[in-house]
Every structure is written in structure tokens, then in C-alpha cells.
Amino acid sequence: xxxxxxxxxxxxxxxxxxxxxxxxxxxxxxxxxxxxxxxxxxxxxxxxxxxxxxxxxxxxxxxxxxxxxxxxxxxxxxxxxxxxxxxxxxxxxxxxxxxxxxxxxxxxxxxxxxxxxxxxxxxxxxxxxxxxxxxxxxxxxxxxxxxxxxxxxxxxxxxxxxxxxxxxxxxxxxxxxxxxxxxxxxxxxxxxxxxxxxxxxxxxxxxxxxxxxxxxxxxxxxxxxxxxxxxxxxxxxxxxxxxxxxxxxx
Numbered sequence: 001x002x003x004x005x006x007x008x009x010x011x012x013x014x015x016x017x018x019x020x021x022x023x024x025x026x027x028x029x030x031x032x033x034x035x036x037x038x039x040x041x042x043x044x045x046x047x048x049x050x051x052x053x054x055x056x057x058x059x060x061x062x063x064x065x066x067x068x069x070x071x072x073x074x075x076x077x078x079x080x081x082x083x084x085x086x087x088x089x090x091x092x093x094x095x096x097x098x099x100x101x102x103x104x105x106x107x108x109x110x111x112x113x114x115x116x117x118x119x120x121x122x123x124x125x126x127x128x129x130x131x132x133x134x135x136x137x138x139x140x141x142x143x144x145x146x147x148x149x150x151x152x153x154x155x156x157x158x159x160x161x162x163x164x165x166x167x168x169x170x171x172x173x174x175x176x177x178x179x180x181x182x183x184x185x186x187x188x189x190x191x192x193x194x195x196x197x198x199x200x201x202x203x204x205x206x207x208x209x210x211x212x213x214x215x216x217x218x219x220x221x222x223x224x225x226x227x228x229x230x231x232x233x234x235x236x237x238x239x240x241x242x243x244x245x246x247x248x249x250x
Contacts, residue, residue, distance in 0.1 A: 002116045002117065003115070003116050003117070003118055004116075005038055005092045005093055005112065005115060005116060006037075006038065006039060006092055007038065007039045007040075007041070007090070007091040007092050007093075008038050008039070008040055008041075008091050008092065008093045008094070008095060008112070008168075009040075009041045009042075009043060009085070009089040009090070009091030009093075009094050009095070010028070010040065010041070010042045010043065010066075010094075010095045010097060011043050011045060011081075011082060011085030011086070011089065011094060011095065011096050011097070012024070012042060012043065012044050012045065012097055012098065012099050013045045013046075013073075013078050013081035013082060013085075013098070013099070014044055014045065014046050014051060014053040014099045015046070015047060015051065015053075015078075016051055016052045016053065017052075017053045017099040017100065018051075018052035018053050018055070018056045020099050020100050020101050021044070021053050021056050021057060021099050022056060022060055023101055024097075024099050024100075024101055025042070025060070025064060025068070027101070027105050028042070028097075028105050028108075029064050029065060029066070030105070031105040031106055031108050031109070032065075032066070032105075032108060033065065034109055035108065035109050035112050038112070039066075040065075040066035040067070041066065041067045041068075041069060041089075041091065042064075042066055042067065042068045042069065043069050043071045043085050043088060043089065044057055044068060044069065044070050044071065044099075045071045045072075045073050045081040045082075045084055045085050046070065046071070046072060046073065046081075047072075047073050047076045047077070047081070048076075049072075053099070054070065057070060058070075071084060071085065071088055077184070078184050078185060079181050079182060079183060079184050079185075079186075079187050082096055082187055083179060083187070086174050086179075089171065089174075090171075091171060092170070092171060093112075093115050093168055093169060093170055093171060094168070094169045094171055094174060095108075095111075095166075095167075095168045095169075096165055096166065096167055096169070096188065097165075097166050098165065098166070101210065102209055102210050102211065103124065103166045103207075103209065104124065104166075104207045104208040104209065107124060107205045107206070107207050110205045111124070111168045111205050112168070114168075114203040114205065115168055115170070118201055119201050119202065119203035120169070120170040120172075120173050120195060120200040120201045120202065121167055121168070121169055121170065121173060121191070121192060121195055121200065121201075121202045121203070122167065122168040122202075122203045122204065122205060123159040123161055123162075123164060123166075123167050123192070123202065123203070123204040123205070124161070124164050124166040124167065124204075124205060124207035124209075125148075125159055125160050125161040125164065125204040125205060125206055125207055126144075126145075126148075126161050126164060126207055126208070126209050127145055127148050127149055127160040127161045128159075128160040128161065128204055128206050129206065130206030131160075131161070131206040131207050131208070131209075132206075132207075132208045132209070133208075133209050134208060134209065134210045134211065135210060135211030136209075136211035143225070144161075144163045144164075147162060147163055147228065147232060148160050148161040148162045148163055148164075151232060151235065151236075154236055155196075155235050155236060155239050157192070157193075157196050157202065157235065158196075158202045158203065158204065159192070159202060159203075159204040160204065161204065161207075162189050162192055162193075162232075163185075163188070163189060163228060164188070164207070164209070165185045165187075165188045166207065166209075167188055167191075167192070169191065170200075173191070173195050173200050174191070176198065177191055177194045177195065177198075179191065181227065182227075183223070183227040184223075184227070186227040186228045186230075186231060189228055189231045189232070190231045193231045193234060193235045196235070197235070197238055197239075
């Protein structure tokens, strides 16, 4: 039986994305036109009033077939921007995506289809068959690929790409999980790991990813690696401790 989804909220954290945001929203608009019977709201989450994204949004927000809301993140930082979006959202499902034109919106109909078929989290997967990375730093790509594929094989988590922030979430999952992340984009891995341990259904769709062509990336690789590793090892430890308990209590 197909699950009814009436509303989908889209969270886009921004930091001086004035050169990218129109193209991002244009690309988004084109690809949600074919997804029927869903009301969309896009939350542009910003940290400071002088962000050069804001005047662009105010000029173009009426041009789209969805509502565009400016949402200020008073505490600053990308992890708090995503949390702010989660706290504000009222949609049945929530999409987290970036404003730098890196994410593949052509797969949105397939992501929504999986949600309608009962998946609670749908991951855009660069490392499954059909996925692809285009550009970007080699070392960052290598670490991300190793993390995703190794965690898939070690724990059977049903995605090959645990580190991609581009995910579609059932809002009920977000409500159930206590988010502890305080660094950056590791928040997506934390939610995924905790949802998997709670038994929620996870799916993936092959996705392309492009390195940004405008602006400067806010991804802090070496600062955030320990925070990603925390949730990587947390999942392995939790699953293997459960297996040991099952062995000793048979």
C-alpha cells in the first residue's frame, strides 16, 4: 500500500551563496514539477543578516511553485542550521540539501517514490551502482567512499553512502531521535546510524554529485573527521555488543 505524503519541507543551509542559490532553486523547481500531490516549502537557513544570499531570495522567491521561507539560525554553524530547519519543519518528510549546486535533483522523484513505499530515510548514494562523483578533492572523496562502503559491509546498513548530507527523512524519525552532533555535516550520519539501530527502514537511490563551481566550501575535513568516526564506530560497537549478548543469553 502506498503511503500518503501531503507535504515535503526542504532545508537549505546557506552562507554567502548569492551566486548559487537561484540556479539551485531553478533546478529544484524543474524536478519537483513531476511529483504530484505534495505541498513544498523551502527553508533557506542563514546565520547573519548581511549574507549575500538574502537579497537574491527576496528578489526571486515569488518566481517558484513552492513557498520559500527565510529562517535565521541565531546560534550559527551548519549543524545548528540543519537543527533549526528540523525544529521548524512541519512537513511529512524533510529533505536536506546544499545550495552549492552539488546535489542531483533529478533523482527526487525516485526518492519520493521510495518514501511512498515506506522507507523512512532515503539516501542519495554516490557509491552504489549508477552513482558518480564529478570533481572535488581526491582525499576527501577517498575517505568518504571508504567510510560508506566499509560500514555497509561491516554492519549491513542498507546504503553505500553514509556520509552524503543529501537525504530525505520521515519527520517522525527526526522527532524520535535525540541529536547530539555539534560539529557539522556529521549530523546526517548520526541520524542514519540511530535510525538503523531503532529499526527504521532505510533506502538509497544512485546519485551524481558535482564539486561546487562558485564560492568556497564550508566543509572542514580534518576538524570533522573525528566527529564522523564517532558515529562510524558507535554503530559497529553497538551491533557487535548486541550480537555478543545474543550469544551469551541463548
